[in-house]
Amino acid sequence: MPAPVCVARIGAAHGVRGAVKLWTFTEDPLAVKHYGPLLTKDGARQFEVTHVREAKDHLVATFKGVSTRDEAERLNGLELYVPRERLPETDDDEYYHADLVGLAAVTTADQPLGKVIAIHNFGAGDIIEIAPAQGVTMLLPFTNAVVPTIDIAGGRVIVELPSEIEGEDGTSPEL
Structure with a gap:
Protein backbone atom coordinates (compact mmCIF):
# COMPACT_ATOMS: atom_id res chain seq x y z
CA MET A 1 0.00 0.00 0.00
CA ARG A 86 -7.07 10.33 -3.60
CA LEU A 87 -4.54 12.58 -5.33
CA PRO A 88 -4.55 13.34 -9.05
CA GLU A 89 -2.37 11.17 -11.27
CA THR A 90 0.94 12.71 -12.23
CA ASP A 91 2.27 13.33 -15.71
CA ASP A 92 5.18 11.20 -16.96
CA ASP A 93 7.76 13.74 -15.82
CA GLU A 94 6.08 14.45 -12.45
CA TYR A 95 5.99 12.63 -9.13
CA TYR A 96 5.01 13.08 -5.52
CA HIS A 97 7.82 13.17 -2.96
CA ALA A 98 6.24 10.09 -1.34
CA ASP A 99 6.89 8.20 -4.61
CA LEU A 100 10.65 8.58 -4.04
CA VAL A 101 10.79 7.08 -0.56
CA GLY A 102 12.27 3.59 -0.77
CA LEU A 103 14.01 4.09 -4.12
CA ALA A 104 17.67 3.16 -4.45
CA ALA A 105 20.10 6.07 -4.62
CA VAL A 106 23.14 5.66 -6.87
CA THR A 107 25.89 7.96 -8.07
CA THR A 108 26.30 9.00 -11.69
CA ALA A 109 29.00 6.27 -11.82
CA ASP A 110 26.29 3.77 -10.75
CA GLN A 111 27.82 3.28 -7.29
CA PRO A 112 25.19 2.48 -4.63
CA LEU A 113 24.64 5.16 -2.00
CA GLY A 114 21.67 3.69 -0.13
CA LYS A 115 17.91 4.24 -0.11
CA VAL A 116 15.86 7.42 -0.12
CA ILE A 117 14.17 7.61 3.28
CA ALA A 118 12.64 11.09 3.18
CA ILE A 119 12.32 14.43 1.46
CA HIS A 120 12.42 17.31 3.94
CA ASN A 121 11.82 21.03 3.72
CA PHE A 122 12.94 23.12 6.66
CA GLY A 123 12.18 26.40 4.89
CA ALA A 124 15.17 26.90 2.59
CA GLY A 125 14.29 24.31 -0.06
CA ASP A 126 13.86 20.57 -0.36
CA ILE A 127 16.45 18.17 1.05
CA ILE A 128 16.75 14.50 0.13
CA GLU A 129 17.73 12.09 2.91
CA ILE A 130 19.59 8.96 1.87
CA ALA A 131 20.39 6.11 4.26
CA PRO A 132 23.36 3.93 3.33
CA ALA A 133 23.42 0.23 4.26
CA GLN A 134 25.76 1.21 7.10
CA GLY A 135 26.77 4.55 8.51
CA VAL A 136 25.21 7.96 8.84
CA THR A 137 22.43 9.21 6.58
CA MET A 138 23.20 11.89 4.01
CA LEU A 139 21.21 15.08 3.65
CA LEU A 140 21.67 16.66 0.22
CA PRO A 141 19.97 19.57 -1.53
CA PHE A 142 17.15 18.18 -3.64
CA THR A 143 17.93 20.16 -6.80
CA ASN A 144 18.30 19.23 -10.46
CA ALA A 145 22.07 19.68 -10.11
CA VAL A 146 22.36 17.17 -7.24
CA VAL A 147 19.57 14.79 -8.33
CA PRO A 148 19.60 15.07 -12.12
CA THR A 149 17.66 11.86 -12.80
CA ILE A 150 14.64 10.31 -11.13
CA ASP A 151 13.75 6.90 -12.54
CA ILE A 152 10.67 5.73 -10.69
CA ALA A 153 10.04 2.86 -13.09
CA GLY A 154 13.65 1.73 -12.61
CA GLY A 155 13.39 2.14 -8.85
CA ARG A 156 16.24 4.62 -8.43
CA VAL A 157 17.40 8.20 -8.21
CA ILE A 158 20.77 9.23 -9.62
CA VAL A 159 22.77 11.58 -7.42
CA GLU A 160 25.57 13.89 -8.52
CA LEU A 161 27.61 14.07 -5.32
CA PRO A 162 29.11 17.44 -4.47
CA SER A 163 32.88 17.30 -4.98
CA GLU A 164 33.67 17.75 -1.29
CA ILE A 165 32.14 14.36 -0.43
CA GLU A 166 33.08 12.56 -3.61
CA GLY A 167 36.19 10.39 -3.70
CA GLU A 168 39.22 11.44 -5.78
CA ASP A 169 38.29 8.88 -8.45
CA GLY A 170 34.74 10.29 -8.76
CA THR A 171 33.09 7.48 -6.81
CA SER A 172 31.33 7.67 -3.49
CA PRO A 173 33.43 7.38 -0.34
CA GLU A 174 33.22 4.35 1.93
CA LEU A 175 29.91 4.74 3.71
Missing part, protein backbone atom coordinates in the same frame (compact mmCIF):
# COMPACT_ATOMS: atom_id res chain seq x y z
CA PRO A 2 1.49 3.40 -0.97
CA ALA A 3 2.47 5.75 1.81
CA PRO A 4 0.05 8.56 2.56
CA VAL A 5 1.04 11.95 1.17
CA CYS A 6 1.45 15.00 3.41
CA VAL A 7 -0.66 17.79 1.91
CA ALA A 8 -0.73 20.36 4.71
CA ARG A 9 0.55 21.46 8.11
CA ILE A 10 -1.58 23.20 10.71
CA GLY A 11 -0.12 26.36 12.19
CA ALA A 12 -1.19 28.66 14.99
CA ALA A 13 -4.77 29.41 15.92
CA HIS A 14 -6.35 32.29 14.01
CA GLY A 15 -8.98 34.28 15.89
CA VAL A 16 -11.23 32.97 18.63
CA ARG A 17 -13.66 30.71 16.72
CA GLY A 18 -11.46 27.68 16.05
CA ALA A 19 -9.78 28.74 12.79
CA VAL A 20 -6.14 27.84 12.15
CA LYS A 21 -3.41 28.92 9.80
CA LEU A 22 -2.85 26.17 7.26
CA TRP A 23 0.19 25.70 5.03
CA THR A 24 -0.50 23.46 2.06
CA PHE A 25 1.96 21.52 -0.06
CA THR A 26 -0.27 21.19 -3.10
CA GLU A 27 0.02 22.88 -6.48
CA ASP A 28 -3.33 24.56 -5.89
CA PRO A 29 -3.45 25.50 -2.20
CA LEU A 30 -7.27 25.46 -2.13
CA ALA A 31 -7.38 21.89 -3.47
CA VAL A 32 -6.88 20.68 0.10
CA LYS A 33 -10.62 21.07 0.68
CA HIS A 34 -11.43 18.58 -2.12
CA TYR A 35 -9.41 15.57 -0.91
CA GLY A 36 -11.94 14.43 1.66
CA PRO A 37 -11.00 13.95 5.29
CA LEU A 38 -7.40 14.84 6.09
CA LEU A 39 -5.64 12.38 8.38
CA THR A 40 -2.78 12.45 10.85
CA LYS A 41 0.16 10.32 9.69
CA ASP A 42 -0.88 7.40 11.90
CA GLY A 43 -4.49 7.71 10.68
CA ALA A 44 -5.76 7.99 14.26
CA ARG A 45 -7.39 11.39 13.75
CA GLN A 46 -9.18 12.91 10.80
CA PHE A 47 -10.19 16.45 9.98
CA GLU A 48 -12.88 17.69 7.62
CA VAL A 49 -12.27 21.16 6.21
CA THR A 50 -15.48 23.18 6.56
CA HIS A 51 -14.19 26.55 5.38
CA VAL A 52 -10.97 27.80 3.87
CA ARG A 53 -9.78 31.13 2.57
CA GLU A 54 -6.52 32.54 1.31
CA ALA A 55 -4.36 34.74 3.53
CA LYS A 56 -0.95 36.33 2.93
CA ASP A 57 1.32 33.26 2.61
CA HIS A 58 -1.00 30.55 3.95
CA LEU A 59 -4.66 29.61 4.22
CA VAL A 60 -7.04 30.18 7.10
CA ALA A 61 -9.15 27.06 7.66
CA THR A 62 -11.78 25.72 10.00
CA PHE A 63 -12.40 22.06 10.71
CA LYS A 64 -15.60 20.28 11.65
CA GLY A 65 -15.76 19.92 15.43
CA VAL A 66 -13.15 22.61 16.17
CA SER A 67 -14.94 25.73 17.38
CA THR A 68 -12.76 27.38 20.03
CA ARG A 69 -9.33 28.96 20.08
CA ASP A 70 -8.18 26.43 22.71
CA GLU A 71 -9.15 23.51 20.46
CA ALA A 72 -7.39 25.15 17.51
CA GLU A 73 -4.21 25.80 19.53
CA ARG A 74 -3.92 22.08 20.35
CA LEU A 75 -3.68 21.31 16.61
CA ASN A 76 -0.61 23.52 16.01
CA GLY A 77 2.13 21.60 14.18
CA LEU A 78 0.00 18.65 13.03
CA GLU A 79 0.78 17.42 9.54
CA LEU A 80 -2.21 16.30 7.50
CA TYR A 81 -2.14 13.45 5.00
CA VAL A 82 -4.34 11.85 2.38
CA PRO A 83 -4.08 8.39 0.86
CA ARG A 84 -2.06 8.47 -2.37
CA GLU A 85 -5.02 7.20 -4.42
Whole structure:
Protein backbone atom coordinates (compact mmCIF):
# COMPACT_ATOMS: atom_id res chain seq x y z
CA MET A 1 0.00 0.00 0.00
CA PRO A 2 1.49 3.40 -0.97
CA ALA A 3 2.47 5.75 1.81
CA PRO A 4 0.05 8.56 2.56
CA VAL A 5 1.04 11.95 1.17
CA CYS A 6 1.45 15.00 3.41
CA VAL A 7 -0.66 17.79 1.91
CA ALA A 8 -0.73 20.36 4.71
CA ARG A 9 0.55 21.46 8.11
CA ILE A 10 -1.58 23.20 10.71
CA GLY A 11 -0.12 26.36 12.19
CA ALA A 12 -1.19 28.66 14.99
CA ALA A 13 -4.77 29.41 15.92
CA HIS A 14 -6.35 32.29 14.01
CA GLY A 15 -8.98 34.28 15.89
CA VAL A 16 -11.23 32.97 18.63
CA ARG A 17 -13.66 30.71 16.72
CA GLY A 18 -11.46 27.68 16.05
CA ALA A 19 -9.78 28.74 12.79
CA VAL A 20 -6.14 27.84 12.15
CA LYS A 21 -3.41 28.92 9.80
CA LEU A 22 -2.85 26.17 7.26
CA TRP A 23 0.19 25.70 5.03
CA THR A 24 -0.50 23.46 2.06
CA PHE A 25 1.96 21.52 -0.06
CA THR A 26 -0.27 21.19 -3.10
CA GLU A 27 0.02 22.88 -6.48
CA ASP A 28 -3.33 24.56 -5.89
CA PRO A 29 -3.45 25.50 -2.20
CA LEU A 30 -7.27 25.46 -2.13
CA ALA A 31 -7.38 21.89 -3.47
CA VAL A 32 -6.88 20.68 0.10
CA LYS A 33 -10.62 21.07 0.68
CA HIS A 34 -11.43 18.58 -2.12
CA TYR A 35 -9.41 15.57 -0.91
CA GLY A 36 -11.94 14.43 1.66
CA PRO A 37 -11.00 13.95 5.29
CA LEU A 38 -7.40 14.84 6.09
CA LEU A 39 -5.64 12.38 8.38
CA THR A 40 -2.78 12.45 10.85
CA LYS A 41 0.16 10.32 9.69
CA ASP A 42 -0.88 7.40 11.90
CA GLY A 43 -4.49 7.71 10.68
CA ALA A 44 -5.76 7.99 14.26
CA ARG A 45 -7.39 11.39 13.75
CA GLN A 46 -9.18 12.91 10.80
CA PHE A 47 -10.19 16.45 9.98
CA GLU A 48 -12.88 17.69 7.62
CA VAL A 49 -12.27 21.16 6.21
CA THR A 50 -15.48 23.18 6.56
CA HIS A 51 -14.19 26.55 5.38
CA VAL A 52 -10.97 27.80 3.87
CA ARG A 53 -9.78 31.13 2.57
CA GLU A 54 -6.52 32.54 1.31
CA ALA A 55 -4.36 34.74 3.53
CA LYS A 56 -0.95 36.33 2.93
CA ASP A 57 1.32 33.26 2.61
CA HIS A 58 -1.00 30.55 3.95
CA LEU A 59 -4.66 29.61 4.22
CA VAL A 60 -7.04 30.18 7.10
CA ALA A 61 -9.15 27.06 7.66
CA THR A 62 -11.78 25.72 10.00
CA PHE A 63 -12.40 22.06 10.71
CA LYS A 64 -15.60 20.28 11.65
CA GLY A 65 -15.76 19.92 15.43
CA VAL A 66 -13.15 22.61 16.17
CA SER A 67 -14.94 25.73 17.38
CA THR A 68 -12.76 27.38 20.03
CA ARG A 69 -9.33 28.96 20.08
CA ASP A 70 -8.18 26.43 22.71
CA GLU A 71 -9.15 23.51 20.46
CA ALA A 72 -7.39 25.15 17.51
CA GLU A 73 -4.21 25.80 19.53
CA ARG A 74 -3.92 22.08 20.35
CA LEU A 75 -3.68 21.31 16.61
CA ASN A 76 -0.61 23.52 16.01
CA GLY A 77 2.13 21.60 14.18
CA LEU A 78 0.00 18.65 13.03
CA GLU A 79 0.78 17.42 9.54
CA LEU A 80 -2.21 16.30 7.50
CA TYR A 81 -2.14 13.45 5.00
CA VAL A 82 -4.34 11.85 2.38
CA PRO A 83 -4.08 8.39 0.86
CA ARG A 84 -2.06 8.47 -2.37
CA GLU A 85 -5.02 7.20 -4.42
CA ARG A 86 -7.07 10.33 -3.60
CA LEU A 87 -4.54 12.58 -5.33
CA PRO A 88 -4.55 13.34 -9.05
CA GLU A 89 -2.37 11.17 -11.27
CA THR A 90 0.94 12.71 -12.23
CA ASP A 91 2.27 13.33 -15.71
CA ASP A 92 5.18 11.20 -16.96
CA ASP A 93 7.76 13.74 -15.82
CA GLU A 94 6.08 14.45 -12.45
CA TYR A 95 5.99 12.63 -9.13
CA TYR A 96 5.01 13.08 -5.52
CA HIS A 97 7.82 13.17 -2.96
CA ALA A 98 6.24 10.09 -1.34
CA ASP A 99 6.89 8.20 -4.61
CA LEU A 100 10.65 8.58 -4.04
CA VAL A 101 10.79 7.08 -0.56
CA GLY A 102 12.27 3.59 -0.77
CA LEU A 103 14.01 4.09 -4.12
CA ALA A 104 17.67 3.16 -4.45
CA ALA A 105 20.10 6.07 -4.62
CA VAL A 106 23.14 5.66 -6.87
CA THR A 107 25.89 7.96 -8.07
CA THR A 108 26.30 9.00 -11.69
CA ALA A 109 29.00 6.27 -11.82
CA ASP A 110 26.29 3.77 -10.75
CA GLN A 111 27.82 3.28 -7.29
CA PRO A 112 25.19 2.48 -4.63
CA LEU A 113 24.64 5.16 -2.00
CA GLY A 114 21.67 3.69 -0.13
CA LYS A 115 17.91 4.24 -0.11
CA VAL A 116 15.86 7.42 -0.12
CA ILE A 117 14.17 7.61 3.28
CA ALA A 118 12.64 11.09 3.18
CA ILE A 119 12.32 14.43 1.46
CA HIS A 120 12.42 17.31 3.94
CA ASN A 121 11.82 21.03 3.72
CA PHE A 122 12.94 23.12 6.66
CA GLY A 123 12.18 26.40 4.89
CA ALA A 124 15.17 26.90 2.59
CA GLY A 125 14.29 24.31 -0.06
CA ASP A 126 13.86 20.57 -0.36
CA ILE A 127 16.45 18.17 1.05
CA ILE A 128 16.75 14.50 0.13
CA GLU A 129 17.73 12.09 2.91
CA ILE A 130 19.59 8.96 1.87
CA ALA A 131 20.39 6.11 4.26
CA PRO A 132 23.36 3.93 3.33
CA ALA A 133 23.42 0.23 4.26
CA GLN A 134 25.76 1.21 7.10
CA GLY A 135 26.77 4.55 8.51
CA VAL A 136 25.21 7.96 8.84
CA THR A 137 22.43 9.21 6.58
CA MET A 138 23.20 11.89 4.01
CA LEU A 139 21.21 15.08 3.65
CA LEU A 140 21.67 16.66 0.22
CA PRO A 141 19.97 19.57 -1.53
CA PHE A 142 17.15 18.18 -3.64
CA THR A 143 17.93 20.16 -6.80
CA ASN A 144 18.30 19.23 -10.46
CA ALA A 145 22.07 19.68 -10.11
CA VAL A 146 22.36 17.17 -7.24
CA VAL A 147 19.57 14.79 -8.33
CA PRO A 148 19.60 15.07 -12.12
CA THR A 149 17.66 11.86 -12.80
CA ILE A 150 14.64 10.31 -11.13
CA ASP A 151 13.75 6.90 -12.54
CA ILE A 152 10.67 5.73 -10.69
CA ALA A 153 10.04 2.86 -13.09
CA GLY A 154 13.65 1.73 -12.61
CA GLY A 155 13.39 2.14 -8.85
CA ARG A 156 16.24 4.62 -8.43
CA VAL A 157 17.40 8.20 -8.21
CA ILE A 158 20.77 9.23 -9.62
CA VAL A 159 22.77 11.58 -7.42
CA GLU A 160 25.57 13.89 -8.52
CA LEU A 161 27.61 14.07 -5.32
CA PRO A 162 29.11 17.44 -4.47
CA SER A 163 32.88 17.30 -4.98
CA GLU A 164 33.67 17.75 -1.29
CA ILE A 165 32.14 14.36 -0.43
CA GLU A 166 33.08 12.56 -3.61
CA GLY A 167 36.19 10.39 -3.70
CA GLU A 168 39.22 11.44 -5.78
CA ASP A 169 38.29 8.88 -8.45
CA GLY A 170 34.74 10.29 -8.76
CA THR A 171 33.09 7.48 -6.81
CA SER A 172 31.33 7.67 -3.49
CA PRO A 173 33.43 7.38 -0.34
CA GLU A 174 33.22 4.35 1.93
CA LEU A 175 29.91 4.74 3.71
